[in-house]
Amino acid sequence: MNAASPSSGGTAIDLSKIRRGPIVFSLIIGAFVAILNETLLGNALPDLMKEFNVGATTIQWLSTAYMLVIGVLVPITALLQQWFTTRQMFLSAMTLFLVGTAISAFAPEFGVLLAGRVVQAMGTGLMLPVLMNTILVIFPIEKRGAAMGLIGLVIMFAPAIGPTLSGLIIDALDWRWLFYLVLPLAAFSIIFAAVFLRNVTDLTKPKVDIVSILLSTIGFGGIVYGFSKAGESGWSDTEVVWSLAAGGVSLLLFIWRQLVVKEPILDLRAFKYPMFSLVTVLLFVVMMTMFSTMTILPMFLQSALLLTAFKSGLIMLPGSVINGIMAPVSGKLFDKFGPRVLVIPGLALMALSVWMFTGIDTDVSKGYVIFIHIVLLVGISMVMMPAQTTGLNQLPRHLYPHGTAILNTLQQVSGAIGTALFISIMSTGSKNYLAGSEDPDAPAEQVAGLMAGLHDAFWIGFIVALVALVVGLFIRRTKAPEEQETKQVA
Missing domain, CATH: 1.20.1250.20 (MFS general substrate transporter like domains)
Structure with a gap:
C-alpha cells in the first residue's frame, strides 16, 4: 500500500533513483545538533541563575519548556508530514532551531532566553519524527535495522556528551558560548540539506482538524507539564492537579475524536x-x-x-x-x-x-x-x-x-x-x-x-x-x- 493512494489524491514518489547516503547524512547532522542541545545547558544552570538573578524554580523552565514544546508539537507532525515535503519540513525545523539558538545566544534577559529555547524546541519537535519516517521510507525492511542504528547512535551519543561538553565550555568560556558554538553547526546542516536532501514522502494533504489540534495540545501539554511540575512541587500542588486533570480529560477527548473523524491527525489505527x-x-x-x-x-x-x-x-x-x-x-x-x-x-x-x-x-x-x-x-x-x-x-x-x-x-x-x-x-x-x-x-x-x-x-x-x-x-x-x-x- 502506498501513502499516495488514489483515494487520497496524492502523488507517489519514485524512490528508485534516491541517493540514500546524502539524505541520511543531512538528517544525522541536524539531529545531532538539535539533540545535543537538550542536555547542553545542564551544567550552565547555576551560572544562569546568577546571570539573570532568578531562582532554581524559574531557571528549570529552560528544560521544562523544551520538553513541553516537543511533547505538544510531535503529535501534530503526522499531519504536517502529509502536507509538506521532506525538504520543507527539515529545512523549516533547522531554520527554527538556528533562529532559536541565535535568540538564546544574545538574550539580554531571562525571558528572551526562555523564548529562544522554545523556538529551538519547536525545531527539534518538528525534526525528530521526520528523521525516523524518512528512514522507514527510503530503506527496505531488511536494511532498516542498520539505518535506525545510525540514528540511535546520534540520539544516544549527542545527549551523552552534552553535560561533559558544557562543563568544559563553562569552565573555560562564558555560558553564551554554549549557543555560539552551535550556530555554525546548525547553519552547516541547513546548507548541506538544501543541497542534498530530496523529498521522499507522498503528500496526501488531509483535512486539518482544528479541534483535534487543540485537544492534542492541551492533552499532551497538560500531561507533560503536570508530571514535570510534580517532580518539583509535589503531587498535591494545585497547579499539578489541574494540569493533569485538564490534560487527562483533553487526551481522552482527543483519542475519541481520532477514532470517529474521517481523517484523524494522529491515526490510532496503528x-x-x-x-x-x-x-x-x-x-x-x-x-x-x-x-x-x-x-x-x-x-x-x-x-x-x-x-x-x-x-x-x-x-x-x-x-x-x-x-x-x-x-x-x-x-x-x-x-x-x-x-x-x-x-x-x-x-x-x-x-x-x-x-x-x-x-x-x-x-x-x-x-x-x-x-x-x-x-x-x-x-x-x-x-x-x-x-x-x-x-x-x-x-x-x-x-x-x-x-x-x-x-x-x-x-x-x-x-x-x-x-x-x-x-x-x-x-x-x-x-x-x-x-x-x-x-x-x-x-x-x-x-x-x-x-x-x-x-x-x-x-x-x-x-x-x-x-x-x-x-x-x-x-x-x-x-x-x-x-x-x-x-x-x-
Whole structure:
C-alpha cells in the first residue's frame, strides 16, 4: 500500500533513483545538533541563575519548556508530514532551531532566553519524527535495522556528551558560548540539506482538524507539564492537579475524536497491529526507567559523593559513549537475527543494572558506578532501536508518519512521568527517614536520608525493569503488510 493512494489524491514518489547516503547524512547532522542541545545547558544552570538573578524554580523552565514544546508539537507532525515535503519540513525545523539558538545566544534577559529555547524546541519537535519516517521510507525492511542504528547512535551519543561538553565550555568560556558554538553547526546542516536532501514522502494533504489540534495540545501539554511540575512541587500542588486533570480529560477527548473523524491527525489505527502496540508499551516502560535513572544518578554523584557537575558528567560519559557505539552494532545484528536475540538480553541487563544500583552507598567506588552505568546503557542500546524498528516495520506505509509521531510523543510523556514519579519516590523515602531521625539537620543524616530515598527509587525502578522484561518476552520479528501482499501475489 502506498501513502499516495488514489483515494487520497496524492502523488507517489519514485524512490528508485534516491541517493540514500546524502539524505541520511543531512538528517544525522541536524539531529545531532538539535539533540545535543537538550542536555547542553545542564551544567550552565547555576551560572544562569546568577546571570539573570532568578531562582532554581524559574531557571528549570529552560528544560521544562523544551520538553513541553516537543511533547505538544510531535503529535501534530503526522499531519504536517502529509502536507509538506521532506525538504520543507527539515529545512523549516533547522531554520527554527538556528533562529532559536541565535535568540538564546544574545538574550539580554531571562525571558528572551526562555523564548529562544522554545523556538529551538519547536525545531527539534518538528525534526525528530521526520528523521525516523524518512528512514522507514527510503530503506527496505531488511536494511532498516542498520539505518535506525545510525540514528540511535546520534540520539544516544549527542545527549551523552552534552553535560561533559558544557562543563568544559563553562569552565573555560562564558555560558553564551554554549549557543555560539552551535550556530555554525546548525547553519552547516541547513546548507548541506538544501543541497542534498530530496523529498521522499507522498503528500496526501488531509483535512486539518482544528479541534483535534487543540485537544492534542492541551492533552499532551497538560500531561507533560503536570508530571514535570510534580517532580518539583509535589503531587498535591494545585497547579499539578489541574494540569493533569485538564490534560487527562483533553487526551481522552482527543483519542475519541481520532477514532470517529474521517481523517484523524494522529491515526490510532496503528494500534491494530499487535507488535506495534506491544513495542509502544515496552518503550514506554523502558523510557521511564532510563529517564528516571539518568535523573537520579547525578543527584547521587553530586549530593552523596559530593562530586562537581563536571566530574559527575565524566563518570557518566563512558557508558553513554559505549551506548552510542552499540546502537549501529545492534542495528546490524537486528537485520541479521531479528529482535529477540537483542531485546530480551538487553532488558535482562537493564534489570540487572538497576538491581545493582539498589546496593550502592557513599563508600562505593567511582569505577563500580561507571561499570553499572555501562551495563545499563548497553542494555538500553540493545532494546531501543531494535524494538522501535520491529514495531514500525509492521505498519503499512501510510501509517509511518502516525507511528513515528506516536512513539516520539510517548517517549516525551514517559520521560516526564518517569522523572516525576521517581523523584517523588526518592523525596518521600528521604522525608520518611529524616522523620524518624534524632538529628535530621545533621549533614550525615541528610546524606543518609538521601540514600534511603535513592534506594526506594531504585527498588521501584527494578520492579519496572522486570515488567519491561516480561513484556519483551513476547516480541517477534515482523513483516510489512506490503511485503506480505507481494509474497502472496508471487
